[in-house]
Amino acid sequence: MDLELSAQDLEFQLEVRSFLKDNFPEHIREATARTATVFVDAGPALEWQKILVEKGWAVPSWPKEYGGTGWTPTQKYIFSMECARAGTPGYNPLSLSLLAPVLFGFGTEEQKQKYLPRMLSGEDYWCQGFSEPGSGSDLASLKLKAENQGDHYILNGSKLWQTHAQFANKIFCLVRTDNSGRPQAGISFLLIDMDTPGVTVEPIITMGMDHEVNQVFFEDVKVPLENLVGKEGEGWKCAKYLLEFERGGGSSAHIRKAELDHLKDIVADIQSRNPEFNDDLHYSKTIARIEIDLKSLEITELRILSALAEGKMPGAESSILKLTTVNIEQRIHQLAMDVIGYHGLPFKQDDIGPDYASTVVPTYLNSRAASIFGGSQEVQRNIIAKAVLGL
Numbered sequence: 141m142d143l144e145l146s147a148q149d150l151e152f153q154l155e156v157r158s159f160l161k162d163n164f165p166e167h168i169r170e171a172t173a174r175t176a177t178v179f180v181d182a183g184p185a186l187e188w189q190k191i192l193v194e195k196g197w198a199v200p201s202w203p204k205e206y207g208g209t210g211w212t213p214t215q216k217y218i219f220s221m222e223c224a225r226a227g228t229p230g231y232n233p234l235s236l237s238l239l240a241p242v243l244f245g246f247g248t249e250e251q252k253q254k255y256l257p258r259m260l261s262g263e264d265y266w267c268q269g270f271s272e273p274g275s276g277s278d279l280a281s282l283k284l285k286a287e288n289q290g291d292h293y294i295l296n297g298s299k300l301w302q303t304h305a306q307f308a309n310k311i312f313c314l315v316r317t318d319n320s321g322r323p324q325a326g327i328s329f330l331l332i333d334m335d336t337p338g339v340t341v342e343p344i345i346t347m348g349m350d351h352e353v354n355q356v357f358f359e360d361v362k363v364p365l366e367n368l369v370g371k372e373g374e375g376w377k378c379a380k381y382l383l384e385f386e387r388g389g390g391s392s393a394h395i396r397k398a399e400l401d402h403l404k405d406i407v408a409d410i411q412s413r414n415p416e417f418n419d420d421l422h423y424s425k426t427i428a429r430i431e432i433d434l435k436s437l438e439i440t441e442l443r444i445l446s447a448l449a450e451g452k453m454p455g456a457e458s459s460i461l462k463l464t465t466v467n468i469e470q471r472i473h474q475l476a477m478d479v480i481g482y483h484g485l486p487f488k489q490d491d492i493g494p495d496y497a498s499t500v501v502p503t504y505l506n507s508r509a510a511s512i513f514g515g516s517q518e519v520q521r522n523i524i525a526k527a528v529l530g531l
């Protein structure tokens with residue numbers, strides 16, 4: 141495969157760079173850089189999203205008739221690479237990157253017409269209701285009961301770990317509509333209004349002291365039958381399709397590269413402030429190792445890009461990406477913790493120590509969760525063993 145960008149692609153890259161330089165506001169860049177959690181708060185992210193919508197670049201992966209750009213996979217890769225370099229926030233990826241493909245693949249025309257424009261405009265903010273107490277890796281064991289009552293379902297049970305459910309006005313859920321056969325065959329995919337009577341959200345505060353995740357309870361919640369995506373019992377098929385996008389299909393090497401560059405700046409700053417700082421080659425060696433792994437991550441992403449360019453889906457290889465990017469992310473944040481030392485102690489206080497110290501510890505703590513969400517590292521290894529290595 142050819143890893144060099146063509147003259148046209150290089151020209152496109154310059155166009156994207158110049159757009160970002162002229163249109164990406166500094167206050168949004170700062171808010172994004174200060175964010176330790178996976179998702180940037182809806183406010184600044186939505187402000188940026190609106191600028192992208194106006195330009196027509198908000199959802200490059202969507203089909204053109206719904207607002208997509210019609211770019212080639214290489215152009216999409218370049219765009220996401222340049223956005224990572226510039227430090228732009230992603231807006232509600234649970235809807236734009238995960239739910240939208242499911243609607244394209246399985247939704248009715250009415251569902252597409254109703255929900256897609258509202259995702260783009262920010263009128264709807266979605267959260268994802270897959271995991272439950274006792275059903276995470278073993279997702280097929282989920283129990284949230286949805287009884288078909290003719291023209292509606294009645295839901296009882298709960299979902300666990302819903303990211304940003306406190307901001308969301310909608311949730312897409314996997315629910316149990318049948319218990320008789322294989323567990324996977326009794327699962328359906330439902331779209332639910334969060335303000336339906338009987339839906340309640342309880343916050344979960346993480347060890348980084350962030351309110352990012354929640355538990356969502358359903359008590360006799362009435363959901364119209366028209367909110368079913370695909371056929372009843374097809375929820376597993378929709379979920380498998382969606383999870384391939386959650387575990388890859390994008391480009392994360394450049395986000396990690398930006399994090400590593402930030403770490404290098406921190407090391408340089410500490411070295412300049414502290415003449416006794418003795419690297420002992422520890423930091424330089426670790427950074428060099430991370431850089432090598434980052435290069436191989438980038439090559440793997442380009443391999444997948446090349447498959448996408450030929451019209452193939454991101455397959456089980458997306459598990460390799462998830463495994464590798466999380467490993468690199470956690471090593472970068474671990475090293476940042478080592479480097480800042482005692483400056484990390486008063487974490488969450490901006491006015492003590494160098495500016496960057498206030499985000500290092502929360503980012504490190506938050507990054508621990510990356511080996512769990514979107515399918516744990518062990519589960520990714522199982523997928524690679526079976527589907528990639530054929531073991």
Ligand SMILES: Cc1cc2nc3c(=O)[nH]c(=O)nc-3n(C[C@H](O)[C@H](O)[C@H](O)COP(=O)(O)OP(=O)(O)OC[C@H]3O[C@@H](n4cnc5c(N)ncnc54)[C@H](O)[C@@H]3O)c2cc1C
Nearest residue numbers: 268269270271275276277301302303509512513514516518
């Ligand atoms: C920060 C965060 C945000 C999240 N956001 C969302 C969200 O928005 N929506 C949503 O639906 N879910 C969300 N999740 C849930 C996430 O998808 C689950 O936590 C994840 O799938 C793991 O499930 P579990 O927590 O039940 O752990 P378990 O499945 O109980 O796993 C516990 C441990 O056992 C290991 N394990 C389990 N099965 C195997 C196996 N077969 N082989 C080897 N090891 C195994 C796991 O790797 C893990 O180390 C989020 C989680 C976190 C931490």
